[in-house]
Amino acid sequence: MNAEIIGVGSELLLGQIANTNAQFLSKQLASLGVNVYYHTVVGDNPKRLETAIEAAKERADLLVFTGGLGPTKDDLTKETVAKSLGRSLVSHEESLSSIKDYFVKTKRVMTPNNEKQALVVEGSDVLLNDHGMAPGMYIEADGKTYIMLPGPPKEMKPMFENYAKSHILDRLGVKDQIISRVLRFFAIGESQLETEIEDLLEAQSNPTIAPLAGDGEVTLRLTAKHETEEGALALLKEIEDKIQERVGEYFYGYDQTTLFSEALKKLGEKNWTLASAESLTGGLFSERMTSISGSGEHMRGSIVTYHDNIKEHVLGVDTDVLQKHGAISEQCARQMAEKIKEKFNTSVGISFTGVAGPNTAEGHPVGHVFVGLAIEGKETVVHELNLQGTREGIRKRTVNYGAYYLLKEDSEL
Amino acid sequence: MNAEIIGVGSELLLGQIANTNAQFLSKQLASLGVNVYYHTVVGDNPKRLETAIEAAKERADLLVFTGGLGPTKDDLTKETVAKSLGRSLVSHEESLSSIKDYFVKTKRVMTPNNEKQALVVEGSDVLLNDHGMAPGMYIEADGKTYIMLPGPPKEMKPMFENYAKSHILDRLGVKDQIISRVLRFFAIGESQLETEIEDLLEAQSNPTIAPLAGDGEVTLRLTAKHETEEGALALLKEIEDKIQERVGEYFYGYDQTTLFSEALKKLGEKNWTLASAESLTGGLFSERMTSISGSGEHMRGSIVTYHDNIKEHVLGVDTDVLQKHGAISEQCARQMAEKIKEKFNTSVGISFTGVAGPNTAEGHPVGHVFVGLAIEGKETVVHELNLQGTREGIRKRTVNYGAYYLLKEDSEL
CATH class of the missing domain: 3.30.70.2860 (Alpha-Beta Plaits)
Known part of the structure; x- marks a missing residue:
């Protein structure tokens, strides 16, 4: 089975958004063993959409449309597909009542053009929209298969995964x-x-x-x-x-996990609390950890010691260490991790010091980084890294390594 | 002038990357007054690329290709375009010698297939590649205009802006x-x-x-x-x-500035130093400020008081304030801003406390946020926000407001 993905919407042709829907669907179809041979993007223009449909019918077995199912007069995917199939549009009761419900629930006034969203191509299998109003459609006609999906990715993706996919597998005769x-x-x-x-x-x-x-x-x-x-x-x-x-x-x-989710899970398993002392990363480690809902039980907070003054006077790194070894040193990373653990009264303290760039610092090259890990009842460990890349890339990689080291830490309290 | 953008590359059809080139070029062409009516993506397959070229010639005046100019046998954009025009490929000396230079400079061995990159369609204006090896091409033939650009965005974008754009303006007869x-x-x-x-x-x-x-x-x-x-x-x-x-x-x-760049500029003008006390934002404000190279002179650091304990015992917010008003309150934001300013000995302290969601907290709805701003010699101000959106969106919007308030702060020290 060969497919073409047709994105409909002038916002794509004006470059206001990238066609990430085509990327998602390409991956999905590849995993089903369907070859995608073309992507097409066309604006909200019935004639040019018609041309695109006719060209796609010539060269593909499966036509997947995204976008153009909304309430405005610019939205005309289903009208144009219906015309190309010689079918008419009929109202889908279940979708209509869920649209009405939505307006009641959000206390907004339903304008008549919203009823248009409940129209579907005659004889199609309706794909329910669990995250928006416009339903999708699955149609087999004259040896071709047509799937219409809404444009917003948060509606399109679950509709594809939960409803459209099984239709495609049926069509492929996949019993496996x-x-x-x-x-x-x-x-x-x-x-x-x-x-x-x-x-x-x-x-x-x-x-x-x-x-x-x-x-x-x-x-x-x-x-x-x-x-x-x-x-x-x-x-x-x-x-x-x-x-x-x-x-x-x-x-x-x-699957969809991240280093930070796994690190947080680890904190939960060990029943550890954590705080970070951050220099080159500027708060990024703390930000990434706390971006996860419910992280507060284990991630207590951070001190960003962006200025060396703060390392000494707020965090409490010894003047001696800073003078003798500098802020970018194994010794400073060690003290930062130990001091933050002490100050925040946590089981674990993690620290980051180094050179994010673009300039070298204290005679160290860009990307020279120390990550300290102080764990209750254990000797403090300092990992040394030599990273490449942009300032942003080095900061990102540094905190990823932090989460990774924490994750791979196997000591018991 | 109507254009079609043709992306060439199987990595697009497999969904490994999104077609961000088409987005960039659409924006650029729109700004030149060129209408983009179609995007097409086709794989590294000569027959299907030919079909795509023939279809595009029917419906567009300008065909812009991205990708398929590299050294491997899969790269066949210029071969296929040349065939469609009945022209042959010739070696471009300037490009060939810069490719050879590149291999000398990077001390790598140049394999014969790299010479293929210096081939261009006969009679084309060569577009130099300042960031890679494969040159681009500009061709006018039979009333149509063809532009071939490399696939990697970091090569394609400067080539378009510095070389292809002026050809299009000439073609459009724009003297303005x-x-x-x-x-x-x-x-x-x-x-x-x-x-x-x-x-x-x-x-x-x-x-x-x-x-x-x-x-x-x-x-x-x-x-x-x-x-x-x-x-x-x-x-x-x-x-x-x-x-x-x-x-x-x-x-x-x-133009390309950001709220944080402007806020940093403001700190420079006022000769202010800054520190942040962050609760719901988890360090994001500090991270955004320090993401700018050279920010260290003004941005001193941060305390992330993700746990209420830390607000009290590390930052020094009064137990009284926390017990009477809670952590999500005008009073707590005020103290957080004042305490961080004091503790870090800066001219300005900024604070963030509120509910990022997904759950309500202390009886406050998701999105209820306080931003405190304590400036030396001035009465502390607390701004109250009621934001909508996801946890990530609320955190982001909160720190943007922080930068904005700082930027709009007109008091003199």
């Missing part, structure tokens, strides 16, 4: 269970990881193994097919075990 | 100087701003006024055309003066 699992790795480069599992990558068929690098980490997406869910899970386990045996020391979590 | 200026506004909604300048928006022709909302702020892009630069600047000044008269109180800066 397809299960994916993403393994996330940190502190290892893509080429090193691929080298370690080269033979597995070369021999892959079921499960498939797809590496992806980005944002300072590497992931492996494992996808297994089997008649039964149990069978697919067993296949996944088998390949995962082999991978973990080789590169498990860099593994930190599954 | 075109100058743009972006005015940035905060703390005013898009609809309110548009209402205030409705008559100017309706009467616009030269300069044009393009409003854009996003990321919690509103911008107006003013674009003037005139035979002379002086004349264009005078036209811009005239319309800007009218706009500033109406909504100048919400204006904070020009």
Whole structure:
């Protein structure tokens, strides 16, 4: 099955937004084994949309539309698809009543054009919109398959995953269970990881193994097919075990998790409290930890000692250490971690000092960084890093390493 | 002139990257008065690329290609365009020698396939690549215009701006100087701003006024055309003066600046030092300020009092205030700002306390926020906000308001 993804909306052609919907759908369709051969974007113009539909019908089996299902007169995807199929639009009662409910609940006045949102192409399977008003549609006609999805990603994504996907699998006659699992790795480069599992990558068929690098980490997406869910899970386990045996020391979590979520989970398991003393990172570690709802139980706070004065007079680093070793030193990182732990009365103190750039500092090159970790009842550890990249990249990588070190810390209190 | 943007690369169809090139080029072309009617994405497949080129020739005057100019056998944009034009590829000496230089400089071995990068379509104007190896091309043939640009945004964007743009302006016969200026506004909604300048928006022709909302702020892009630069600047000044008269109180800066850059500039002008006491924002204000290189002279640091305990025992907020008014209160924000100023010995202390969500706290709804500003020699001010949105959005908006309040603070020390 070959697909074309058609984004509808002048905001795309004016460059006000990027077509991230096409990226999401491409990934999803690839994971179902559907080849995407074209993306098309067309504005809110019926004639040009018609041209795009006719061209897509020539070259694709599956046409996936995003956008143009809203209430305004500019929204005309379903009108134009209906016309191309020679069908009419009919009102979908369930959608209409949920639109009405929405207006009652939010105490807003429902204008007549909102009723337009409940119109669907005759004979289509309606895809419910759990996060907005406009329903989607699934249609099979003349050997082609049409899927219409809303434009806003927060409506489109769940509609695709929860409703459209199963229709596509039915259409493909897939009876197998397809299960994916993403393994996330940190502190290892893509080429090193691929080298370690080269033979597995070369021999892959079921499960498939797809590496992806980005944002300072590497992931492996494992996808297994089997008649039964149990069978697919067993296949996944088998390949995962082999991978973990080789590169498990860099593994930190599954699927959509982050280093910070995992670090927070770890704090919970250990029943640890945490505070950070931050210099080059300016508060980024604390910000990332507290961005997670419910983090307050374990993450107590931070002192950002951006000026050396503050290291000494607020945090309490010894004048001696600063004069003898400088602020960018193993000794300073050690004291920062110990002092913040003491001052905030936590189980763990973490510290960051180093050079974010663009200029060198105290004779240290850009990217020279120390991360200190002081844990109750344990000797303080200081990790030294030599990072490359922009100021922003170095700050980001530094706090990611902080979360990673915390996560890999195996001492018991 | 109508354009189609054609992205070439299987990585786009697999969803590994989003087509941000099309967004950038759409914005750029819109600002030149070129209508973009279609975006197309096609993989590294000669037949399907040919189909895409033929379709685009039917419906556009200008075809802009991104990607597929690299050294591997998968890169075939110029080969396919050359074939469609009945032209051959020739070596471009300047590009070839700069590719050779690159390998000498980086001490890497140049493989033969890299010579392929210096091939260009016969009769094309070569667009130099100042940030990579593959040159771009500009071609006029049979009434159509073809532009080929490399795929990596860091190569494509400067090539477009520095080389391709002037060719398009020549083609359009534009002899006028075109100058743009972006005015940035905060703390005013898009609809309110548009209402205030409705008559100017309706009467616009030269300069044009393009409003854009996003990321919690509103911008107006003013674009003037005139035979002379002086004349264009005078036209811009005239319309800007009218706009500033109406909504100048919400204006904070020009072009690519940010609230934080402007706030830092203000600290420099006043020769103020600053520290923040942060609760719901978890260090985000400090992180944003220190993300700017050279901020250390003015931004001294922060205490993140994520746990109420820390507000009392580290920052020094009165037990009384916390017990009587709670941590989410005007009184607590006031003390936090004053205490951090005192503790860090700065000219200014700024504080953030409130509810980021998703749950209510201390009986306050999500989005109820206090921002305190203590300035040497001045009465402390506390601003109260009622924000909407996600946890992340509320945190972001809160620190933006902090920078904005600081920026608009007109007291002298």
